[in-house]
Amino acid sequence: MKTSIEHKLWLLAMQGHITPDKSLLKTPEQIEGIRKSAELNTAVLDHVAKHIKAGMSTADIDKLVYDYTTEHGGIPAPLGYEGFPKSVCTSLNNEVCHGIPDENIILEEGDIINVDVSTILNGYYSDASRMFAIGKISKRAQRLLKVTEECVKRGLAAAKPWGHLGDIADAINSHAQANGYSVVEDIGGHGIGLEFHEEPYVSYVAPKGTEMVLAPGLTFTIEPMINEGSPDFFVDEDNGWTVYTEDDGLSAQIEYMVLVTEDDVEVLTK
Numbered sequence: 001m002k003t004s005i006e007h008k009l010w011l012l013a014m015q016g017h018i019t020p021d022k023s024l025l026k027t028p029e030q031i032e033g034i035r036k037s038a039e040l041n042t043a044v045l046d047h048v049a050k051h052i053k054a055g056m057s058t059a060d061i062d063k064l065v066y067d068y069t070t071e072h073g074g075i076p077a078p079l080g081y082e083g084f085p086k087s088v089c090t091s092l093n094n095e096v097c098h099g100i101p102d103e104n105i106i107l108e109e110g111d112i113i114n115v116d117v118s119t120i121l122n123g124y125y126s127d128a129s130r131m132f133a134i135g136k137i138s139k140r141a142q143r144l145l146k147v148t149e150e151c152v153k154r155g156l157a158a159a160k161p162w163g164h165l166g167d168i169a170d171a172i173n174s175h176a177q178a179n180g181y182s183v184v185e186d187i188g189g190h191g192i193g194l195e196f197h198e199e200p201y202v203s204y205v206a207p208k209g210t211e212m213v214l215a216p217g218l219t220f221t222i223e224p225m226i227n228e229g230s231p232d233f234f235v236d237e238d239n240g241w242t243v244y245t246e247d248d249g250l251s252a253q254i255e256y257m258v259l260v261t262e263d264d265v266e267v268l269t270k
């Protein structure tokens with residue numbers, strides 16, 4: 001016999017909506033494991049928040065993340081992931097994402113940096129990132145951080161059980177554009193929980209009512225990258241990872257990991 005969720009998904013698929021495969025809808029037991037992983041991930045970010053300061057290298061952030069995660073029974077998910085050499089992504093100023101920690105990259109007063117932490121605990125994956133302002137930052141950088149946070153919050157507010165991923169994207173993209181900013185295309189969020197990157201791919205530039213149906217049990221990230229200038233970017237040719245803005249403008253990103261329940265979309269990484 002089909003559950004009512006399966007029946008609803010079947011009907012929506014018949015109507016042409018993109019619906020998640022049943023394997024993407026987590027069981028209560030899996031959700032428990034994912035929640036615990038997300039709690040550790042949040043604690044790692046809190047630990048970074050407590051210690052991050054000017055004069056520190058991004059390799060020092062990597063050490064904070066590696067030590068705290070492993071001391072609490074977890075594994076940093078980025079370490080060795082498709083050859084990524086470090087435990088965390090640290091993306092500074094004009095870096096869009098996937099910055100590699102380096103002992104020669106020193107945080108300076110006025111910098112903005114995204115620290116993107118991902119954790120494996122008992123086989124369950126979690127992922128979240130925050131922006132940090134190092135000392136006093138420019139008005140220009142302050143405005144970008146404020147709008148980026150508003151974008152993610154608006155995206156979350158637009159997320160409703162049985163709505164669509166495109167509802168989130170539309171809320172984010174329209175707020176970014178209203179503020180004269182752009183949203184990066186072709187790099188997006190993702191399903192997460194049993195793997196680091198699962199289906200669905202989560203675009204932040206899709207129209208309302210399009211993309212996958214938000215069925216209860218789905219776990220994914222909301223992690224738009226907001227550029228102050230053009231959305232264009234390029235990847236570092238030497239290290240193959242670090243993504244930079246094409247026009248050298250600032251970029252910011254905040255990442256939440258969420259769970260769709262029967263009556264809510266809950267942030268697991270608070």
Ligand code: MF3
Pocket residue numbers: 077078079081082084088089098116117118127190223
């Ligand atoms: N946390 C990043 C994401 O949003 C991870 C990128 S893969 C890594 O998916 F290897 F760089 F960590």
Ligand code: CO
Pocket residue numbers: 127128189190221223255
């Ligand atoms: Co992510």
